[in-house]
Amino acid sequence: MLIELQNIDKYYPVGREKLQVLHGVNLQIEQGEFVGIMGPSGSGKSTLVNILGFLDSKYEGKYLFEGHSVSGLSDSELSHMRNRTVGFVFQDFHLIDAATVFENVQMPLLYAGIPSKKTAGAVAQALERVGIGDKSKQRPNQLSGGQKQRVAIARALINQPRFIIADEPTGAMDTKTSASIMEILSDLNKNEQVTVVMVTHDPTLLKYCTHQIKVVDGVVQKGTLKP
Amino acid sequence: MLLRAALQSLWNNKRRTILTMLGIVIGIASVIAIISIGKGFQRETVSSLTSSESDKMSVAAYFIPDNMNQSNRSEAFSPKNLADIKRIDGVDSVSTQQSTQTYYTVNIKVDDAVISSTADLLDGSEQQKILVAGSDIDRADNAGKKKVVIIRQNTAEKMYGSAQNAIGKGIDVNGIKFYIKGVVPASSMQMISFNMNFEKDVLIPKATYQQYFEKNKKQALTEITVFVKPNYSVKAVSDDLVEYLNKNGNSRQMGTYGVLDMSQMMQAIGSVINGLTYFISAIAGISLLIAGVGVMNMMYISVSERTKEIGIRRAMGATKGSIQSQFLLEGVLVTFSGGMIGYLFGILVASLIAKLLPFGIYIDIPTTIMTIVVSILIGVVFSVMPAKAAAKKDVIDILR
Numbered sequence: 239m240l241i242e243l244q245n246i247d248k249y250y251p252v253g254r255e256k257l258q259v260l261h262g263v264n265l266q267i268e269q270g271e272f273v274g275i276m277g278p279s280g281s282g283k284s285t286l287v288n289i290l291g292f293l294d295s296k297y298e299g300k301y302l303f304e305g306h307s308v309s310g311l312s313d314s315e316l317s318h319m320r321n322r323t324v325g326f327v328f329q330d331f332h333l334i335d336a337a338t339v340f341e342n343v344q345m346p347l348l349y350a351g352i353p354s355k356k357t358a359g360a361v362a363q364a365l366e367r368v369g370i371g372d373k374s375k376q377r378p379n380q381l382s383g384g385q386k387q388r389v390a391i392a393r394a395l396i397n398q399p400r401f402i403i404a405d406e407p408t409g410a411m412d413t414k415t416s417a418s419i420m421e422i423l424s425d426l427n428k429n430e431q432v433t434v435v436m437v438t439h440d441p442t443l444l445k446y447c448t449h450q451i452k453v454v455d456g457v458v459q460k461g462t463l464k465p
Numbered sequence: 466m467l468l469r470a471a472l473q474s475l476w477n478n479k480r481r482t483i484l485t486m487l488g489i490v491i492g493i494a495s496v497i498a499i500i501s502i503g504k505g506f507q508r509e510t511v512s513s514l515t516s517s518e519s520d521k522m523s524v525a526a527y528f529i530p531d532n533m534n535q536s537n538r539s540e541a542f543s544p545k546n547l548a549d550i551k552r553i554d555g556v557d558s559v560s561t562q563q564s565t566q567t568y569y570t571v572n573i574k575v576d577d578a579v580i581s582s583t584a585d586l587l588d589g590s591e592q593q594k595i596l597v598a599g600s601d602i603d604r605a606d607n608a609g610k611k612k613v614v615i616i617r618q619n620t621a622e623k624m625y626g627s628a629q630n631a632i633g634k635g636i637d638v639n640g641i642k643f644y645i646k647g648v649v650p651a652s653s654m655q656m657i658s659f660n661m662n663f664e665k666d667v668l669i670p671k672a673t674y675q676q677y678f679e680k681n682k683k684q685a686l687t688e689i690t691v692f693v694k695p696n697y698s699v700k701a702v703s704d705d706l707v708e709y710l711n712k713n714g715n716s717r718q719m720g721t722y723g724v725l726d727m728s729q730m731m732q733a734i735g736s737v738i739n740g741l742t743y744f745i746s747a748i749a750g751i752s753l754l755i756a757g758v759g760v761m762n763m764m765y766i767s768v769s770e771r772t773k774e775i776g777i778r779r780a781m782g783a784t785k786g787s788i789q790s791q792f793l794l795e796g797v798l799v800t801f802s803g804g805m806i807g808y809l810f811g812i813l814v815a816s817l818i819a820k821l822l823p824f825g826i827y828i829d830i831p832t833t834i835m836t837i838v839v840s841i842l843i844g845v846v847f848s849v850m851p852a853k854a855a856a857k858k859d860v861i862d863i864l865r
């Protein structure tokens with residue numbers, strides 16, 4: 239079992255009140271699954287994947303990653319986990335505009351402690367993998383939305399993570415671009431057994447998924463999809 | 466990697482970086498300029514104190530008579546005094562060398578005018594002089610205390626028509642009749658390079674002068690130079706010296722003894738300069754403080770502008786520590802490079818100023834090290850808070 243959530247409650251402080259966003263979430267994700275998370279806006283999808291990706295540690299309940307609890311880990315241990323085990327793809331890319339494409343993709347390697355000199359090969363390979371091998375010297379703001387998201391995927395792949403979290407990766411894209419991004423993720427999942435957890439609004443994208451999670455008002459249900 | 470991220474961010478905000486740096490540059494430059502001039506002066510002081518007479522510090526002791534008319538009646542420093550002074554703790558040696566600028570003057574009567582003239586006292590052992598007429602003063606003249614004199618050609622011609630005519634004739638010196646033994650060429654009013662004294666108007670045997678004009682008076686010793694052993698305080702030795710002389714000095718009844726401690730004077734000037742150095746340094750320090758606040762301001766702006774970058778880096782695995790280091794490094798880079806530019810600029814300014822001063826500037830290694838340390842320290846002190854603020858930011862809040 240790659241990921242197991244047990245009775246996760248999540249509250250956000252809103253003024254003096256606490257807003258409960260997740261209600262007793264139980265969830266299991268196996269190695270190699272492509273999980274699509276659907277649900278209305280504000281239902282808690284992003285909150286859920288932030289917890290899965292070790293970005294958020296302020297929750298109640300138990301999170302087992304490969305059988306080990308990550309609930310008690312320190313901030314720098316969680317940083318390490320993020321660096322080594324998960325890759326992020328966000329709706330608005332979250333690339334550093336001041337840095338080149340190469341530097342953006344290289345960054346997780348550097349935080350993994352790999353010397354800058356030894357990173358060129360891996361970065362080139364990752365960019366090649368997502369089809370933008372020729373863009374390494376450009377800045378993100380010189381690229382189209384689809385190209386930016388490819389950079390983000392390359393960055394997510396660079397440390398060979400155990401899973402990828404994609405929070406509405408195609409949310410701001412036209413159908414064609416969206417399809418090309420989905421092909422890349424699907425290909426990674428099928429051919430390289432990369433586990434993908436993807437939040438989406440678009441039901442047509444469910445055809446790429448092996449499993450579906452429905453989040454409604456912070457309550458989670460998981461179901462299997464027939465291919 | 467941190468270095469590259471920091472450099473990149475500074476480069477992306479060149480104008481802000483340069484403006485912030487400017488404060489540090491000016492602050493460090495003024496401190497360096499002041500210190501290098503101050504140190505230059507200090508070195509000048511020390512070297513002028515120790516230049517002559519090996520490396521010993523010296524103090525001049527002198528006697529001031531209460532009544533000027535009584536002057537030179539007795540010796541202010543007797544041989545016993547000198548022997549005692551040599552035994553004072555810290556005294557290395559005593560020099561009784563009189564200043565070479567001692568003049569003897571006599572009044573000579575040329576026709577009816579009395580002319581005050583400088584006189585040289587000879588004992589006959591001196592180098593032969595070029596004479597226009599007559600002969601030089603010899604040992605016999607001195608031994609016999611003969612009333613003979615050598616005068617200048619122009620004086621001789623005025624009185625007796627020619628130099629030849631003047632030989633053997635009389636001349637009134639201080640009211641006593643002397644015989645003209647020789648005539649030397651007219652005064653050229655040049656410096657004689659040999660002892661740097663002006664040429665004298667008349668030459669008289671030394672013994673004769675002492676016999677008729679000084680009577681029993683020996684050549685008075687009014688000033689001595691006392692050399693102080695190394696590692697002894699010149700001040701303490703001078704105090705002992707004055708105390709001894711005013712208790713036991715040969716002429717203590719007729720006046721007071723004092724010391725002219727050159728080092729003390731130089732120290733006084735030095736301490737004024739030192740005080741000035743510290744004062745201006747304090748002002749420069751305040752300007753550095755303000756520059757530091759500028760750095761802090763810049764760093765806070767940088768942190769808030771780059772919140773998104775911080776969130777991305779954190780998501781990619783940056784720890785709080787590495788975020789903090791990145792911003793700290795950025796601040797230190799600004800102040801360090803500003804400090805180095807300021808250091809060079811300060812030396813440049815100081816050497817320009819030194820062109821107007823009688824001494825050169827001086828920069829020592831401790832000052833250089835201090836500059837480096839101070840500029841790094843300003844960077845650290847004023848970037849720590851912004852860097853901590855950057856590291857503390859909540860990843861979820863940033864990436865939402």
Ligand SMILES: Nc1ncnc2c1ncn2[C@@H]1O[C@H](COP(=O)(O)OP(=O)(O)O)[C@@H](O)[C@H]1O
Pocket residue numbers: 250251252257259277278279280281282283284285286861862865
């Ligand atoms: N940092 C936060 N502070 C307070 N409330 C938040 C925060 N993040 C999300 N929320 C609230 O929690 C709820 C769930 O948000 P989110 O997980 O982003 O939903 P989704 O991704 O499904 O649209 C929303 O009502 C949102 O306003």
Ligand SMILES: [Mg+2]
Pocket residue numbers: 283284285
């Ligand atoms: Mg969302």
